[in-house]
Amino acid sequence: MIAGGGGRMKEVHSLGELRLARQGLPGPLGFVPTMGYLHAGHLSLVRRAKSECASVAVSIFVNPAQFGPNEDLAAYPVDLPRDQALLEQAAVDLLWVPTADQMYPAGFQTWVTVEELTRPLEGEHRPGHFRGVATIVAKLFNAMHPDRAYFGQKDAQQLAVVRRLAQDLDFPLEVVACPTMREADGLAMSSRNARLNPKERQAASVLYRALSAAQQAHAGGEREAGALRRSMVEILQAEPLSRIQYVSVADPETLAELQGEVRRTLLSMAVFVGKTRLIDNVLLGD
Numbered sequence: 638m639i640a641g642g643g644g645r646m647k648e649v650h651s652l653g654e655l656r657l658a659r660q661g662l663p664g665p666l667g668f669v670p671t672m673g674y675l676h677a678g679h680l681s682l683v684r685r686a687k688s689e690c691a692s693v694a695v696s697i698f699v700n701p702a703q704f705g706p707n708e709d710l711a712a713y714p715v716d717l718p719r720d721q722a723l724l725e726q727a728a729v730d731l732l733w734v735p736t737a738d739q740m741y742p743a744g745f746q747t748w749v750t751v752e753e754l755t756r757p758l759e760g761e762h763r764p765g766h767f768r769g770v771a772t773i774v775a776k777l778f779n780a781m782h783p784d785r786a787y788f789g790q791k792d793a794q795q796l797a798v799v800r801r802l803a804q805d806l807d808f809p810l811e812v813v814a815c816p817t818m819r820e821a822d823g824l825a826m827s828s829r830n831a832r833l834n835p836k837e838r839q840a841a842s843v844l845y846r847a848l849s850a851a852q853q854a855h856a857g858g859e860r861e862a863g864a865l866r867r868s869m870v871e872i873l874q875a876e877p878l879s880r881i882q883y884v885s886v887a888d889p890e891t892l893a894e895l896q897g898e899v900r901r902t903l904l905s906m907a908v909f910v911g912k913t914r915l916i917d918n919v920l921l922g923d
Contacts, residue, residue: 646725648732655733655780662692662730668783668810670774673697674714675723678818678826682787683727685815690785694731695724696777701737702769714831733781740776749775751798751805757892758885758905759794759916770795771802778808786810791817791825793903793918794892817917819845825917837911840878844908844917847872847884851904855921862886862895865904873908882907882914889920 649655659666667686671679686693697720704710717734724732748768754760755767778786786803788796800812818826823845824838833841847869854868869884886895889903901922908915 646721646729646732648721648734650734650736650739652735652739652780655731655735658731659694659782662694664692665690665784666782667693668777668781668786669693669695670777670786670788671695671697672699672713672828673720674716674828674831675720676818676826676828676830678789678791680723680727681818682789682815683724683729685813686785686787687728689813692730693728694733694781694783695729696733696735696781698735698740698773698777700740700769700773702741702772703766704769705763705765708763712832714828740773748772749802749806751801754794754798754801754892757887757894758883759907762882762907767795767798771798774799774802775806775808778803778810783810785813787813787815789817790814790920791827791917793889793905793920797890797892823849825915827915829913829915832913833910837878837913840876841910841913841915843873843876843879843910844906844915847906848904848917848919851886852919852921860898860900862897862899862902865899865902869904869906873906878910880909882909 647658649658667690669682669686683693699713701710749771750768751771760767788799796814803810803812820826822842824841850872851865851868854865859865865886866884873879873881884906886899887893887903888895889901895902903918903920905918
């Protein structure tokens with residue numbers, strides 16, 4: 638295990654401050670980009686980065702460009718003092734909190750688009766979302782110059798998009814995937830879980846139950862994509878508070894939907910529980 642950089646966490650806001658602070662950090666530098674309202678999933682990424690890198694930096698930026706016109710950016714939970722305290726406790730070396738004006742100044746018109754990978758799944762239901770994600774990730778990488786960047790497997794499509802972007806644009810860094818952190822009942826940790834009322838919170842475990850049923854069927858020898866899909870849909874439909882947006886059995890690399898016999902596959906879903914949209918996934922056959 639490599640020891641962290643030590644000392645008190647430095648917080649910066651402007652790009653100039655960031656570049657100056659970045660110069661003083663011993664390498665390798667691990668980077669965890671976030672939208673804040675941190676939970677144990679984010680902190681697990683920080684811990685992984687601490688174990689593999691000499692210094693760890695975190696960014697907090699609620700990226701307006703990845704919210705669609707029908708998605709409420711204003712409702713996204715924000716609690717910077719709490720986040721700062723959690724990152725201090727986690728012994729993060731550098732926290733960067735830029736503003737929207739800094740990231741998208743007046744006249745901004747350059748966007749990064751990852752083509753094929755962003756069309757299905759989340760891309761189909763959230764047009765423009767991944768253009769916003771790819772653009773901000775490219776900007777964050779360009780400003781931070783990390784050696785490793787840490788992302789959670791919960792956002793499987795985002796992870797695939799970031800990997801492709803880093804490869805295609807020759808960013809000299811390693812994209813590290815970290816396992817999804819879950820609550821005791823299996824619900825994937827997410828900042829959006831805070832929006833669920835108690836009944837909805839109880840119902841939300843249905844996503845993991847549906848994924849687990851397909852996982853067990855696969856472990857028992859089921860290889861037919863349609864059967865795996867049906868096993869997830871049946872469980873989701875049995876929960877009155879859930880409304881399916883999509884259920885997918887896809888190729889883990891291309892994210893193309895699979896038919897017939899499958900071996901290695903990504904099971905994923907987007908489900909509304911009440912008004913809150915939740916996503917989750919598991920990889921089979923790894």
